[in-house]
Amino acid sequence: MRAAFTVIALSCTMAMGHAQSASPVASEPTGTLQQVMQGILYPNSNVIFDAQEADPGAAEGMYSGWVGVENAGIALAEAADLIMKPDRVCSNGTPVPVESEDWIKFAEGLRAAGQATLAAAQAKDQDQVIEITGNVADACYVCHEVYRDAGAAGSPERCVPAPPL
Numbered sequence: 413m414r415a416a417f418t419v420i421a422l423s424c425t426m427a428m429g430h431a432q433s434a435s436p437v438a439s440e441p442t443g444t445l446q447q448v449m450q451g452i453l454y455p456n457s458n459v460i461f462d463a464q465e466a467d468p469g470a471a472e473g474m475y476s477g478w479v480g481v482e483n484a485g486i487a488l489a490e491a492a493d494l495i496m497k498p499d500r501v502c503s504n505g506t507p508v509p510v511e512s513e514d515w516i517k518f519a520e521g522l523r524a525a526g527q528a529t530l531a532a533a534q535a536k537d538q539d540q541v542i543e544i545t546g547n548v549a550d551a552c553y554v555c556h557e558v559y560r561d562a563g564a565a566g567s568p569e570r571c572v573p574a575p576p577l
């Protein structure tokens with residue numbers, strides 16, 4: 413009898429687990445795109461850029477040194493999903509153009525640059541990190557050129573979705 417209950421309980425848990433994976437926990441964005449850039453992309457890319465000058469192998473402290481560079485690479489790679497999150501707006505109230513093909517491509521470029529940083533940091537290879545800072549800077553630049561630098565913060569020229577191809 414007890415075994416039967418266990419089986420029922422187990423299959424309920426599995427069914428719930430399944431329902432959850434079908435519709436993952438959804439949340440409203442907390443910040444504008446600009447705030448995500450300032451809070452996550454900017455400080456983490458600085459950790460990577462700093463590794464050009466200061467040898468991460470010589471750093472001391474929690475989550476610093478190579479671990480800090482690894483984590484910064486992870487943060488940038490994961491941020492690709494944050495900037496693809498629906499319902500977020502830019503500083504001017506325009507929805508982040510997450511359906512534009514070039515936006516998706518730029519976000520994937522950010523993910524790739526973050527992952528390349530992670531690999532270089534895991535290899536503890538400062539020369540490789542220096543090389544990859546170029547990829548990181550490019551990943552930021554190509555998107556900013558189209559979607560940010562068209563206007564100042566809050567102006568309507570920002571985040572304008574590209575017309576479909």
Ligand code: HEC
Pocket residue numbers: 444445446447449450453454457488495501502503504515518519522548551552553555556559560565566570571
């Ligand atoms: C897929 C596009 C995209 C990528 C990739 C991207 N950004 Fe941005 N970024 C934007 C847009 C669009 C804005 C303007 C946001 C707003 O006004 O709400 C912005 C704004 C910013 C800002 C705030 C300054 C301002 O003028 O508003 C900083 C800082 C920033 N980005 C840093 C970075 C860094 C560092 C990277 C790379 C590691 C990066 N971004 C990658 C699109 C991108």
